[in-house]
Amino acid sequence: MLSAERLAQTFASLAAISSVSRREGALASELKTRLDELGAETIFDDSAAATGSDTGNLIARLAGTHAGPALLLSAHMDTVQPGEGIAVLFRDGVFTSDGTTILGADDKSAIAVILETLSVLKEDHIPHGPIEIVFTTCEEVGLAGVRNLDFSLISASYGYVLDGSDTEGVIVQAPSANRFEVLVIGRDAHAGAHPEKGINAIHLAAKAMAGLAVGRIDQETTCNIGWIEGGVATNVVPPLVTIRGEARSHDEAKLERVTAGIVSAFERTVAEQRAFAGQDGLPRLEVQVQRSYSRTRIPVDHMLVTLARRAAAKLGRSMKAKISGGGSDANIFFEKEILLGILGTGMREIHTLREYVRLDDMVRAAELLLEIIQLHALMAS
Numbered sequence: 001m002l003s004a005e006r007l008a009q010t011f012a013s014l015a016a017i018s019s020v021s022r023r024e025g026a027l028a029s030e031l032k033t034r035l036d037e038l039g040a041e042t043i044f045d046d047s048a049a050a051t052g053s054d055t056g057n058l059i060a061r062l063a064g065t066h067a068g069p070a071l072l073l074s075a076h077m078d079t080v081q082p083g084e085g086i087a088v089l090f091r092d093g094v095f096t097s098d099g100t101t102i103l104g105a106d107d108k109s110a111i112a113v114i115l116e117t118l119s120v121l122k123e124d125h126i127p128h129g130p131i132e133i134v135f136t137t138c139e140e141v142g143l144a145g146v147r148n149l150d151f152s153l154i155s156a157s158y159g160y161v162l163d164g165s166d167t168e169g170v171i172v173q174a175p176s177a178n179r180f181e182v183l184v185i186g187r188d189a190h191a192g193a194h195p196e197k198g199i200n201a202i203h204l205a206a207k208a209m210a211g212l213a214v215g216r217i218d219q220e221t222t223c224n225i226g227w228i229e230g231g232v233a234t235n236v237v238p239p240l241v242t243i244r245g246e247a248r249s250h251d252e253a254k255l256e257r258v259t260a261g262i263v264s265a266f267e268r269t270v271a272e273q274r275a276f277a278g279q280d281g282l283p284r285l286e287v288q289v290q291r292s293y294s295r296t297r298i299p300v301d302h303m304l305v306t307l308a309r310r311a312a313a314k315l316g317r318s319m320k321a322k323i324s325g326g327g328s329d330a331n332i333f334f335e336k337e338i339l340l341g342i343l344g345t346g347m348r349e350i351h352t353l354r355e356y357v358r359l360d361d362m363v364r365a366a367e368l369l370l371e372i373i374q375l376h377a378l379m380a381s
């Protein structure tokens with residue numbers, strides 16, 4: 001039987017283990033111990049060298065009582081900052097931190113839900129197919145863990161990432177994203193003595209950005225200028241400003257259009273200024289655009305959607321196939337042709353000091369996962 005009390009204890013003890021990105025080692029070894037006790041075969045991959053983490057991704061295989069295709073379950077081990085010395089509080093059915101750190105329900109609520117589900121499978125001798133579990137590092141720092149995952153250790157071609165809020169939704173579409181960095185290079189000069197010798201990079205960048213559309217561009221496209229740095233002192237004409245931002249869309253053509261639009265706004269502004277600015281090629285730009293991740297698009301008649309719907313129906317609940325505005329480990333799995341729907345655990349206000357999760361929601365997530373696993377054994381065999 002699913003035990004809310006055990007699930008609560010598991011979550012509380014995992015949340016108390018600090019695991020900020022690249023320092024997931026202590027949590028990883030605790031999880032390996034727990035998975036070993038559940039009868040899974042565990043292995044760490046060699047991703048640590050590439051990610052700079054103190055551990056690799058943790059991969060576990062649980063043999064099925066039935067033969068059949070494996071079901072993949074994934075969650076990430078790392079948290080954002082401030083995530084050290086977390087005091088886990090539990091009051092009126094709700095987990096929070098003490099308000100000085102994040103809680104780390106993102107994504108330890110998912111790990112606790114998966115462990116509770118596996119405990120029930122074992123205790124109650126519930127028939128199930130092969131299950132593969134991937135606990136990744138460094139999700140919060142550009143999906144670095146999964147990018148360096150040893151995919152030769154994975155045989156499953158579908159499953160779920162537990163890394164969302166909504167316990168009655170499965171996310172089947174996530175956008176593509178580009179990130180960009182623009183250096184606007186002007187010329188320094190004394191601001192009082194020779195301002196006419198300078199080219200003010202901050203002013204130029206501001207002109208370029210003032211004309212940009214940011215925020216929600218349309219229903220499936222967003223854009224953000226997220227970071228800016230520049231200047232030397234109030235009495236120096238600033239020679240350099242760096243701007244970083246991102247764009248996302250479910251539509252590749254729109255994403256390229258928005259990204260190109262940003263770059264050309266800077267190019268136009270700088271070119272206008274250069275027309276009467278002298279012989280040294282200033283001002284000028286350095287632009288880098290990189291793909292962060294590519295979109296996912298899981299057909300709504302895919303087995304994993306059907307499984308989630310039927311499992312929810314058995315529990316008398318609704319289940320919607322949903323579209324997300326965010327990227328996750330699932331985007332990288334998708335590139336490797338491993339289709340993962342994203343399920344929720346009830347985590348809320350993530351990446352803030354107000355982060356919380358209700359025990360009831362984690363119980364609901366575990367109930368759903370347990371049904372999914374049982375239905376999977378039936379449908380896949």
Ligand SMILES: [Zn+2]
Nearest residue numbers: 076106107163
């Ligand atoms: Zn997460």
